[in-house]
Amino acid sequence: MLAVHFGAGNIGRGFIGSLLSQSGYEVVFVDVNEEVVRLLNERKEYRVFIADESGKEEIIRNVSAVNSQTESDKVIHYLTEADLVTTAVGPNILPIISSILAEGLRKRLSVNPKPLNIIACENMIGGTTFLKEKVFEKISEEEKSLFERNYGFLNCAVDRIVPNQKNSDPLNVTVEPFFEWVVEQKNVVGDIPNVKGMQLVDDLMPYIERKLFTVNTGHAMAAYLGYNKKLHTIKEAMDDQDIYSDVQQALNESGAVLVKKYGFNETDHKKYIEKIIHRFTNPSISDEIVRVARSPIRKLGANDRLMKPAKQYYELFKEVPTGLTKGIAALLLFDYQEDPEAIELQETIKKTGIEGALSQYAQLEKDHPLVDAIIKQVEALRGRK
Numbered sequence: 001m002l003a004v005h006f007g008a009g010n011i012g013r014g015f016i017g018s019l020l021s022q023s024g025y026e027v028v029f030v031d032v033n034e035e036v037v038r039l040l041n042e043r044k045e046y047r048v049f050i051a052d053e054s055g056k057e058e059i060i061r062n063v064s065a066v067n068s069q070t071e072s073d074k075v076i077h078y079l080t081e082a083d084l085v086t087t088a089v090g091p092n093i094l095p096i097i098s099s100i101l102a103e104g105l106r107k108r109l110s111v112n113p114k115p116l117n118i119i120a121c122e123n124m125i126g127g128t129t130f131l132k133e134k135v136f137e138k139i140s141e142e143e144k145s146l147f148e149r150n151y152g153f154l155n156c157a158v159d160r161i162v163p164n165q166k167n168s169d170p171l172n173v174t175v176e177p178f179f180e181w182v183v184e185q186k187n188v189v190g191d192i193p194n195v196k197g198m199q200l201v202d203d204l205m206p207y208i209e210r211k212l213f214t215v216n217t218g219h220a221m222a223a224y225l226g227y228n229k230k231l232h233t234i235k236e237a238m239d240d241q242d243i244y245s246d247v248q249q250a251l252n253e254s255g256a257v258l259v260k261k262y263g264f265n266e267t268d269h270k271k272y273i274e275k276i277i278h279r280f281t282n283p284s285i286s287d288e289i290v291r292v293a294r295s296p297i298r299k300l301g302a303n304d305r306l307m308k309p310a311k312q313y314y315e316l317f318k319e320v321p322t323g324l325t326k327g328i329a330a331l332l333l334f335d336y337q338e339d340p341e342a343i344e345l346q347e348t349i350k351k352t353g354i355e356g357a358l359s360q361y362a363q364l365e366k367d368h369p370l371v372d373a374i375i376k377q378v379e380a381l382r383g384r385k
């Protein structure tokens with residue numbers, strides 16, 4: 001069994017690649033990082049360290065890698081032979097990898113009749129559907145019907161905190177013990193993928209929204225408010241009593257939306273929130289605020305972790321959510337100079353104001369009551385600086 005996985009980064013090596021390998025797949029990583037590709041090919045294995053008191057270490061074997069920039073023929077060849085394709089490259093990179101994926105899947109039609117499932121493991125609603133759209137932009141009408149028959153594009157939700165690594169060995173990866181990988185099975189073609197730890201469900205929406213609007217909403221709150229207070233790690237932010245209660249407030253708001261929308265049991269959802277907050281305070285993990293805060297324009301998106309629950313809260317309860325709007329305000333002040341999206345966001349705010357940025361990136365109409373509330377929160381946070 002061969003799995004081709006795009007993105008040998010934190011989640012690629014620390015989560016998806018390791019589960020695939022432990023389930024008996026030979027894993028070929030596709031990446032653009034020359035050093036990682038070279039080391040994976042030299043060693044054919046790497047180590048995963050579980051960040052808890054157990055100090056457990058796993059050796060992930062039967063892996064190799066190809067560089068998609070310099071070895072596109074090899075990538076295409078592996079795509080013709082793969083039994084499963086997965087990605088963890090980041091939502092903004094999906095359009096880039098869609099070209100080589102389209103080429104590989106096209107070639108496969110003429111050499112391998114076996115159906116193939118593709119799963120984009122990214123933090124976004126409908127990530128695999130988005131990848132499929134990008135692939136379909138590159139193929140003919142005739143190919144589209146063949147692709148529909150032969151290839152299953154499966155949406156999923158992935159959850160495991162994997163911080164940026166600071167190991168002397170660039171292949172080592174430290175991960176939190178918790179993980180969850182939920183895959184929607186309705187578009188499966190051929191055999192259902194059999195991966196240890198993968199949970200198959202009929203309807204992904206409650207799972208992805210619960211994950212994104214709890215784990216990622218809380219994470220984003222801690223990161224942007226922590227950055228505003230010049231803190232460095234998520235743990236440091238959670239140790240700040242004010243930030244802790246702002247995170248809690250925002251998760252109560254997104255939780256109210258989730259409970260109302262999906263009929264989750266309120267007590268169970270409270271426990272889920274507690275568990276997530278506990279994960280943010282794991283003393284064995286040092287997760288940089290600037291990693292969690294990365295790509296603020298993506299995170300300001302109408303369907304993303306702060307804006308979607310904030311808008312839905314307003315629609316459902318006719319009240320402005322104070323926690324979520326504070327998080328959005330802190331996001332708008334994220335001016336980290338090494339993050340290109342933070343630079344662009346600050347330039348947009350300079351030119352068009354907060355209103356303009358909210359309209360451009362979050363499609364929030366200028367007269368929406370959230371706009372005024374966010375502007376007031378921005379002013380309050382600016383005043384604190």
Ligand SMILES: NC(=O)c1ccc[n+]([C@@H]2O[C@H](COP(=O)([O-])OP(=O)(O)OC[C@H]3O[C@@H](n4cnc5c(N)ncnc54)[C@H](O)[C@@H]3O)[C@@H](O)[C@H]2O)c1
Pocket residue numbers: 006007008009010011012030031032033068088089090091093096097121122123158159160161162163
């Ligand atoms: N780290 C986490 O805690 C976590 C948890 C759940 C989900 N995710 C999601 O997983 C995805 C990846 O995040 P990450 O933290 O692993 O990021 P990362 O930066 O560690 O890994 C991304 C990898 O993609 C590679 N890449 C970039 N361009 C490429 C290209 N054109 N072709 C092939 N590879 C390319 C990079 O070199 C890198 O190795 C994101 O969508 C993220 O939201 C991350």
Ligand SMILES: O=P(O)(O)OC[C@@H](O)[C@@H](O)[C@H](O)[C@H](O)CO
Pocket residue numbers: 123158159160161162215216219220291292293294295
């Ligand atoms: O990966 P992003 O940039 O969408 O979000 C940053 C973090 O919140 C995220 O990577 C979490 O660590 C992860 O989603 C936990 O499952």
